[in-house]
Amino acid sequence: MWATNLKVVGVVLGTLALYTLIANKIPQVQSEVPQTLTLGANVTPEQLVAAGEKVFNGIGGCPTCHGLGTRAPNLLTDEKGEGPIGARCGKREPGKSCKQYLFESLDQPGAYVVKGYQPIMPVMTKQLSPQQIWAVIAFLESQGGTVDVTASDIPAEGGAGAPGVSPGPTGPGLAGGSTDPKVIIQAAGCLACHKLDGQGQVIAPDLTHVGSRRNAESIRKKILDPTSSIAKGYEKLAGIMPKTFGTMLNAAQLEALVQYLAAHK
Amino acid sequence: MSDVSLLVQAAADTTRAYGEFPLIGARAAVWIAAEVHLMFAAFVLGVPMFAVVTEAIGIFGGDERYDRLSKEFTRLLLVAYSATAIWGAILVFFLATLYPRFWAYLTAVFGPSMWAYAMLFFVESFTLYLYYYGWDRWKQGRAKLGHWTLGILLNVWGTIVMFIANSWLTYMMSPPRDITPTTDPATIKLWHAIANATWMPINVHRLIANVVFGGAIVGAYASYRFLAARTAEERAHYDWMGYVGNFIAMSALIVLPFAGYWLGREIYQYDQSMGITMMGGFMSWLWVIQAFLIAVLFLTGNYYLWIGMGRIPGAERFRPYTKWLLVILVLGAIVWGTPHTMIADSKELAAMGGSHHPFLGALGVMSAKNTAVNLMILTTFLSFLLYRRANKRPVVPWARTGTLIQGAMFALAAGIVLFYGIRGYFVEAIVRIGFSVYQVLAVLGCILCVTVIDILMGRGAQSLGVIKWGQMPPRSQYALFILAVTFTWLMGLMGFARSGIRQYWHVWQVVQDTSKYAATPALGYASKMISVCVLIFLCLVSFVFWLGGLAEKSTFVASGGRGGGAQHVGH
Numbered sequence: 063m064w065a066t067n068l069k070v071v072g073v074v075l076g077t078l079a080l081y082t083l084i085a086n087k088i089p090q091v092q093s094e095v096p097q098t099l100t101l102g103a104n105v106t107p108e109q110l111v112a113a114g115e116k117v118f119n120g121i122g123g124c125p126t127c128h129g130l131g132t133r134a135p136n137l138l139t140d141e142k143g144e145g146p147i148g149a150r151c152g153k154r155e156p157g158k159s160c161k162q163y164l165f166e167s168l169d170q171p172g173a174y175v176v177k178g179y180q181p182i183m184p185v186m187t188k189q190l191s192p193q194q195i196w197a198v199i200a201f202l203e204s205q206g207g208t209v210d211v212t213a214s215d216i217p218a219e220g221g222a223g224a225p226g227v228s229p230g231p232t233g234p235g236l237a238g239g240s241t242d243p244k245v246i247i248q249a250a251g252c253l254a255c256h257k258l259d260g261q262g263q264v265i266a267p268d269l270t271h272v273g274s275r276r277n278a279e280s281i282r283k284k285i286l287d288p289t290s291s292i293a294k295g296y297e298k299l300a301g302i303m304p305k306t307f308g309t310m311l312n313a314a315q316l317e318a319l320v321q322y323l324a325a326h327k
Numbered sequence: 328m329s330d331v332s333l334l335v336q337a338a339a340d341t342t343r344a345y346g347e348f349p350l351i352g353a354r355a356a357v358w359i360a361a362e363v364h365l366m367f368a369a370f371v372l373g374v375p376m377f378a379v380v381t382e383a384i385g386i387f388g389g390d391e392r393y394d395r396l397s398k399e400f401t402r403l404l405l406v407a408y409s410a411t412a413i414w415g416a417i418l419v420f421f422l423a424t425l426y427p428r429f430w431a432y433l434t435a436v437f438g439p440s441m442w443a444y445a446m447l448f449f450v451e452s453f454t455l456y457l458y459y460y461g462w463d464r465w466k467q468g469r470a471k472l473g474h475w476t477l478g479i480l481l482n483v484w485g486t487i488v489m490f491i492a493n494s495w496l497t498y499m500m501s502p503p504r505d506i507t508p509t510t511d512p513a514t515i516k517l518w519h520a521i522a523n524a525t526w527m528p529i530n531v532h533r534l535i536a537n538v539v540f541g542g543a544i545v546g547a548y549a550s551y552r553f554l555a556a557r558t559a560e561e562r563a564h565y566d567w568m569g570y571v572g573n574f575i576a577m578s579a580l581i582v583l584p585f586a587g588y589w590l591g592r593e594i595y596q597y598d599q600s601m602g603i604t605m606m607g608g609f610m611s612w613l614w615v616i617q618a619f620l621i622a623v624l625f626l627t628g629n630y631y632l633w634i635g636m637g638r639i640p641g642a643e644r645f646r647p648y649t650k651w652l653l654v655i656l657v658l659g660a661i662v663w664g665t666p667h668t669m670i671a672d673s674k675e676l677a678a679m680g681g682s683h684h685p686f687l688g689a690l691g692v693m694s695a696k697n698t699a700v701n702l703m704i705l706t707t708f709l710s711f712l713l714y715r716r717a718n719k720r721p722v723v724p725w726a727r728t729g730t731l732i733q734g735a736m737f738a739l740a741a742g743i744v745l746f747y748g749i750r751g752y753f754v755e756a757i758v759r760i761g762f763s764v765y766q767v768l769a770v771l772g773c774i775l776c777v778t779v780i781d782i783l784m785g786r787g788a789q790s791l792g793v794i795k796w797g798q799m800p801p802r803s804q805y806a807l808f809i810l811a812v813t814f815t816w817l818m819g820l821m822g823f824a825r826s827g828i829r830q831y832w833h834v835w836q837v838v839q840d841t842s843k844y845a846a847t848p849a850l851g852y853a854s855k856m857i858s859v860c861v862l863i864f865l866c867l868v869s870f871v872f873w874l875g876g877l878a879e880k881s882t883f884v885a886s887g888g889r890g891g892g893a894q895h896v897g898h
Contacts, residue, residue, distance in 0.1 A: 066554045066801075073805050074865060077812040078858045085616055085854030091609040093847035095831040095840075127603065184600050289505045 114201025148207025170251030243322030353425040354844035362860040364414035373541025379478040435512035451484035494521040528590035542576030547811035550804035563797035622660030640792025642717035662699035698748030740773035819857035
């Protein structure tokens with residue numbers, strides 16, 4: 063009987079040891095807690111690139127999709143003969159510099175979905191700090207291109223800020239504080255999910271006739287607190303809309319946008 | 328979550344938010360307590376399910392063997408219940424002392440459900456005692472039906488208890504979107520927190536998994552008793568019991584992946600980044616390990632069936648087919664375990680010569696994997712069918728036609744699986760995902776229709792000889808041990824996946840883990856923890872079974888009665 067007991071113990075321990083061994087032989091990846099990234103006023107491009115690489119491979123989780131080339135374009139290797147992302151970013155959108163294109167891609171991922179891929183990328187400016195965003199941009203530029211991100215691109219606090227744009231005379235806000243609703247809608251990336259006047263995506267409710275469904279107060283509340291009310295049929299998308307417009311828009315912009323949308327009967 | 332909220336949380340956490348546990352640390356202590364509790368809980372929830380089913384077969388089929396088997400299952404439950412409660416209490420004490428702030432949050436949200444949980448556990452325990460100790464008293468007529476009803480009630484209470492506990496852990500994964508870090512937990516409506524996005528998929532997934540797990544543990548118990556048996560009759564009984572346990576485990580395992588798909592889909596719908604972390608992020612290698620473990624389960628389960636055919640007169644005619652079944656299973660396992668969507672840095676990509684492996688890239692995609700696993704399920708079902716038919720020769724006039732139809736159904740299902748598998752390479756991802764539904768439906772449809780035909784065709788079938796229960800080589804019993812260990816380890820692994828995708832959050836994007844154990848460990852560390860938990864569980868469950876054996880002799884009855892001992896004929 064002892065022989066049988068020993069055999070049973072041997073089989074059990076052997077099986078456990080095999081599974082543990084295999085799990086320890088594969089590449090070991092630990093999910094780290096995001097660390098605050100502090101970049102001084104004298105930060106060099108090399109420091110930015112090094113910091114960006116860490117964010118790209120770590121907290122950013124970018125290689126999950128962009129390192130494979132199946133879910134999203136591969137950023138580190140050649141894509142359709144155009145080279146890595148640093149080499150091709152400046153050619154992706156006419157009139158946009160590499161830096162602008164990369165920032166907008168991180169801020170409004172739905173705006174530039176590469177043909178053949180799904181619009182699955184989350185809004186990275188919601189997940190990363192401005193320092194982290196700009197460090198990633200520097201790292202991506204370094205992949206076959208020239209790094210032109212500088213400390214002046216990185217806002218001291220608040221939003222990540224679009225490249226080459228400084229806060230307008232009416233205080234901080236999107237698109238330089240412009241009160242043109244169309245400019246605000248473009249800068250806020252609303253059309254990445256919503257359709258308006260025939261433009262944009264149909265992921266979230268169509269805003270073309272939003273004024274007939276909601277009054278100005280309801281629209282204002284919805285922009286400031288997106289979970290305050292969910293349109294029927296879109297319950298599963300609850301929580302997708304950023305909650306940050308209250309801090310991104312100044313009062314004049316918010317009011318201009320609300321009135322513009324409310325007029326869309 | 329805003330930076331300000333995070334700062335507020337972090338500042339608040341400096342005042343006695345976390346305790347420390349000597350040597351292994353707080354996280355490891357809670358990990359072990361939770362995992363071992365869960366394993367016992369799965370056992371005491373899974374076993375009553377087929378105890379009730381086997382008792383029903385005994386009552387309505389008039390076969391006393393099943394009644395005795397059901398009682399023996401239930402006897403295993405008695406001490407296991409105490410162990411479940413003890414580990415549950417340890418878990419609560421650990422949470423209250425090592426994660427007091429988080430525990431206070433959970434109790435603020437779920438307090439009333441915790442009272443209901445305790446009360447139901449009490450009711451469930453007494454129902455079990457009535458069920459077991461009333462077995463011989465309520466043995467005949469309507470009293471027996473009343474006894475069976477107690478078994479059903481036992482399952483009802485157990486299922487509700489599990490659903491309540493599931494609501495707590497699923498809330499941690501997928502709290503409703505309107506709950507933010509600033510939401511006062513006392514203001515959250517209880518039902519709103521319970522009915523979160525992943526609650527029902529987890530409920531269904533765990534319900535099925537518990538049956539699988541219970542069957543595997545009972546199979547291992549029977550295999551040990553088989554190896555330790557002193558008489559041929561005893562060996563025959565435990566051979567049969569091991570077969571039934573394995574059959575239940577493998578049957579439920581076939582359905583489990585579909586519940587897993589549903590859970591995965593809900594996770595993606597709730598939060599895409601969470602889904603990506605799970606399937607393609609730092610956890611991507613976990614699925615390769617999972618594929619390996621499931622390949623072990625399929626191969627070992629089939630191996631046990633094929634060896635079992637050695638004790639069935641008439642099975643010789645099917646033996647030449649087993650090598651081809653083995654070929655399909657091995658090829659399927661290789662394809663299923665092929666890595667594809669791995670995190671790779673620029674150096675690794677350069678070494679690979681691109682974003683995909685030049686050859687394996689084509690096999691590592693979902694089209695190939697879905698095709699492989701569906702063919703493995705079909706193959707396992709065919710193994711079981713051959714086993715079932717081994718000592719029977721159908722006598723119904725349409726037997727030949729029936730067999731041809733069954734063959735055609737297998738061919739059709741395999742054809743559909745292959746067609747959509749190949750077609751998947753030529754369509755967009757969004758279309759390809761939909762193909763898996765057709766593949767699954769083809770396989771399930773085949774299993775259902777072929778089984779119905781087989782049952783009808785088996786009516787009055789000519790017997791080619793009785794199954795020689797007990798005449799199994801010892802290696803077959805070690806296969807049952809491997810199955811039990813693998814099922815248990817797999818349960819620990821999937822638990823790590825489910826819990827790990829929250830990463831540094833106690834409650835996803837609501838309550839942050841600011842302890843020194845906030846980082847989610849790599850698979851190597853997790854595998855050591857899982858192995859320790861499995862070892863603790865197996866040692867304790869062996870002790871529990873030994874205690875059960877001390878308290879009462881086996882319900883095994885020597886041959887002489889109807890269908891007793893070595894005279895077992897049916898499956």
